[in-house]
Every structure is written in C-alpha cells, then in structure tokens.
Amino acid sequence: MARRRTTLKDVAEEVGVHTSTVSRALNPETRHFIRPEVAERILAVSERLNYRPNAAAYSLRTNKTRIIGVVIPDIANPVFPPIIRGIEDVLSERGYLAILVNSEPHNARHGAVLDALQSRGVDGLIMASLELGDSIIRGMIDDGLPAVTVNRRAEDADVPSVTNDEDQGMRLILEHLKALGHTRVANLAGPQSISTGKERFEAFRRHARAMGFDTSEDLVVFSQRLNEAEGERCAAELLDALSGFTAIVASNDRLAVGAISLLRRRGIACPAEMSVTGFNDMPMVDRFEPPLTTVRVQQYEVGRLAASMLMKRLDGGELEPSEEHIVVPVELVVRASTARVR
Numbered sequence: 001m002a003r004r005r006t007t008l009k010d011v012a013e014e015v016g017v018h019t020s021t022v023s024r025a026l027n028p029e030t031r032h033f034i035r036p037e038v039a040e041r042i043l044a045v046s047e048r049l050n051y052r053p054n055a056a057a058y059s060l061r062t063n064k065t066r067i068i069g070v071v072i073p074d075i076a077n078p079v080f081p082p083i084i085r086g087i088e089d090v091l092s093e094r095g096y097l098a099i100l101v102n103s104e105p106h107n108a109r110h111g112a113v114l115d116a117l118q119s120r121g122v123d124g125l126i127m128a129s130l131e132l133g134d135s136i137i138r139g140m141i142d143d144g145l146p147a148v149t150v151n152r153r154a155e156d157a158d159v160p161s162v163t164n165d166e167d168q169g170m171r172l173i174l175e176h177l178k179a180l181g182h183t184r185v186a187n188l189a190g191p192q193s194i195s196t197g198k199e200r201f202e203a204f205r206r207h208a209r210a211m212g213f214d215t216s217e218d219l220v221v222f223s224q225r226l227n228e229a230e231g232e233r234c235a236a237e238l239l240d241a242l243s244g245f246t247a248i249v250a251s252n253d254r255l256a257v258g259a260i261s262l263l264r265r266r267g268i269a270c271p272a273e274m275s276v277t278g279f280n281d282m283p284m285v286d287r288f289e290p291p292l293t294t295v296r297v298q299q300y301e302v303g304r305l306a307a308s309m310l311m312k313r314l315d316g317g318e319l320e321p322s323e324e325h326i327v328v329p330v331e332l333v334v335r336a337s338t339a340r341v342r
Contacts, residue, residue, distance in 0.1 A: 006051040014045045022046070026053065028095050029315075066096045068310065069117035073129035075102040077226070077254065078282040079299060080128065083150060086303025087126055094311055096123070105131040105193075118145060124310045126150055131193045146313040150306035153195045153325070160319060162306040162326045166196065169295035170203035172332040173249055173277050174211055176293070181341035182247045182275065184214040188234045188259060189222045190251035197226070200251045200279065218242060223255055231258020239266065246274065246341050253278035253285050253294055260288070260337065271339035281333055291335035298328050 012019040017038065024030040025042040034042070068091055072080045088098050099122065103113045110129070114136055117125065125147040130137055132155045141147050141159065153161035177185055187204050190197025201220070209215050221237050223230040231250060235258065238248070250256035256278035263270050270276050270290060278285065281296035305326055312319065 006046075006049045008051070010049060011042065011046050011051050014049065015041050017042070026051075028093065064123050065121045067120075067122050068096055068098050068307075069101060069114075069122040069125045070098045071101045071103055071114065071117075071125065071127050071129045073102075073104045074227075075100075078284065079151075079253075079280045079297075082283075082299035083128065083303035083306075086300040086305075087150075087307040090304050090307035090311065096311075098126075103129055105129060105134060111136055114140065118143070124148075124314055126306050126310060128152060130154060132195055132198065146310060148306050148310045148313070150302055151196065157325075160309055160313070160324050162302050162309065162328065163195065164297040164302065165327050165330050166199040167203040167206075169279055169297075169330045169332075170200055170249075171207045172330070173279075173293075173295060174204070174207045174213065176332055176334060176338065177247050177249070177275065177277070178211050178213070180275070180338060183212070184245040185219070185247045185249055186238050186242070186245045187220045188231060188238075188248060188250040188255045189220055190226055190255070191224060192222060197223075197251055204249060214245075219245060223251065226252045227254050228258035228261065231255035232262040233258075235259035235262040239268075247338070248274060248276045250276065250278050253280045253282045253292060256292055256294070256337075257285070257288065260290075260292075271337050272342070275338040277338060286333075286335060290337045293335045293338040294333055296331050296333045298330070302328055 008019045008022050012022045021034060022042050025034045025039040026046060031039050070084065070087055084100065091098055101113055101117065103110045118140060125140065125145055127137055127147060127149045128151045130149060130152055134154055137147055137154060137159060138156055147159065149159060149161040151163060153163050185208065189201040192198045192201065205215065218241065221234040223234050231254060235248065248259050250259055256276050260270050260276050263274055268274050278292050278294035281294045285292040285294060309323060
C-alpha cells in the first residue's frame with residue numbers, strides 16, 4: 001500500500017501547536033514570528049516525519065509558484081555554472097526553485113521558450129540571454145513579471161541588471177600589455193548586439209587610444225559567437241590580412257582559447273611570438289597550455305546579487321538607484337600566455 005503523505009496537521013499534533021504555527025515556522029519569510037525554540041522543534045519534527053510542502057496547494061492559495069526562470073545563452077559555456085550556483089543559493093534560502101532554460105536570442109524558439117516560462121507561472125525571471133534592444137523582456141516586464149538581467153544588460157535603463165566592470169577589465173589588460181612593450185595589439189571583439197561584446201570593444205578602443213596603441217580599424221575582427229570556433233576564425237582572418245601585431249586581446253576566454261589553438265597550428269609560439277589575453281577567467285583556463293592571462297569576474301557573486309535583487313522586487317521593495325544597475329569589480333590575473341615583446 002502507498003504510504004500516506006505527512007500533512008501540516010500531523011506535524012502540528014506531534015509538536016502540540018496549531019497548524020498555522022507550523023505553516024509560519026516552515027516559511028522562511030514568516031519564521032521570525034515564531035519563538036526560536038518552537039520553530040526549531042517544528043523544523044526537527046517535520047524533518048523526522050518527512051513532511052514536504054504541497055507546492056500545488058500553495059500555488060492555488062497564494063497565486064505564486066515559488067519558481068524563478070533562469071535563462072542562459074549557452075549551457076556549454078563554463079562561465080555560467082558559478083553564476084547559476086550563486087542564483088540557486090539565494091533562491092533556496094528563500095524556498096524558491098530555479099528552472100534553467102538554455103536559449104539564445106537569435107534562436108527562432110527564444111520567444112516561445114520565454115512565453116512557456118511565463119505561462120507556467122514563474123514568479124520572476126533572471127535573464128543572461130538577451131540582446132541590446134530586446135523587446136521580449138520589455139514586454140514581460142510590462143505584463144507585470146519582475147525580471148533582472150545578469151552578465152548582460154538591456155538598453156532600457158529601467159530593466160535592473162548585474163554586470164561586470166567591462167571598462168575596468170579592458171583597461172587592466174591594455175595597461176599590462178603596454179608594460180610588456182606591446183604597441184600594436186589586435187582585438188577579437190564580441191558580437192555588438194550584446195552588451196558584453198559592445199562594451200568591451202568600446203572600452204578596448206577608448207583605452208587603446210588613450211595609451212597610445214595603434215588603433216587601426218583593421219586590427220579589429222568581430223566574432224559572431226563567443227566560442228572557440230569563432231576565436232580560430234577571427235585569428236585566422238587577422239593573420240591572413242596583417243602582420244606586425246604582437247598581441248591578441250580576446251573579448252572572452254573561449255575566443256582566446258580558439259586563437260591560441262590557431263596559433264599553434266600555424267607554428268606561432270604563444271607567448272614568445274604572440275601574447276594572448278582573455279576575459280572572464282572561466283574554470284580550467286589556468287590549466288591550459290599556456291595558462292591564460294585573463295580578467296577574473298566574480299561569477300558566483302554576480303549570480304547571488306541578481307537573485308537577491310529579484311527577491312527584493314518580489315517582496316514588494318523598491319530598488320535604490322544604486323541597486324538598479326550593479327557593476328561588480330574585476331581583477332587581472334597574469335599567467336603565461338603573455339610575455340614581453342622580443
């Protein structure tokens with residue numbers, strides 16, 4: 001015979017309190033209304049009796065699902081797992097569950113995927129997959145769905161975001177290369193339809209000009225995706241058309257890894273003949289050959305901040321101006337893929 005499901009009433013009878021007291025103690029948002037010693041007893045008994053809240057009943061009673069949609073552009077990109085972990089740690093503390101969706105903005109199914117999340121009643125949305133001028137997220141916010149962007153930002157200033165300091169990162173890279181004697185540096189820029197690609201390219205161009213680097217337009221190649229294959233293609237395009245540059249600044253680590261692979265196939269030593277830098281410090285780049293000089297972003301912290309921002313919105317709180325667009329500091333990590341110009 002099937003085992004009967006433990007109910008709130010069972011827990012209440014075991015502890016000797018009313019069911020409403022049990023309900024408050026098991027809810028992280030209302031637990032502070034219950035005396036600590038009583039709350040601890042209720043939690044211990046509910047665990048012993050294997051009580052599990054009825055999510056369907058909660059949803060019917062409150063019109064909330066305690067589910068957050070998290071949309072990322074590429075589940076194969078190692079930069080996203082730490083961000084997702086930061087999001088989930090905050091959500092789990094508040095009794096929320098994340099539904100992870102892998103969808104890129106240029107994908108024909110992207111709009112349908114977001115519609116499916118909304119139709120399933122998610123309480124909010126954390127978006128890492130969006131392009132500048134994305135009308136879909138604007139429409140969902142106008143429909144009343146709280147949303148925060150993470151790692152990228154929308155053009156609309158009223159869409160809250162948590163991003164990395166792209167400007168600081170590019171400045172640190174170029175200062176490092178200048179100190180090594182480089183004066184002619186190529187840029188593998190990211191797609192200009194997304195905020196990370198656009199802001200990193202603009203920061204590269206601005207700081208390169210200010211530091212006296214050669215800023216010829218032919219030293220820049222724009223990638224269509226942020227992956228290794230595009231890194232190889234863009235590096236090949238540069239090498240086929242130009243000579244005399246001594247370093248490649250890639251818009252992210254995956255482009256840099258692709259560029260180093262292409263250099264190796266062509267017999268160009270990195271860093272002896274060509275220095276290469278990345279951006280993000282994704283897991284394992286310290287174990288590549290050569291280990292990659294890159295900009296370290298606080299991936300876990302970015303995810304945690306985005307989830308905390310969304311929780312505040314769901315609690316009905318107003319974000320302070322300083323909280324609407326959080327820019328997280330970055331740092332340069334120097335490894336063996338960069339060297340002094342010979």
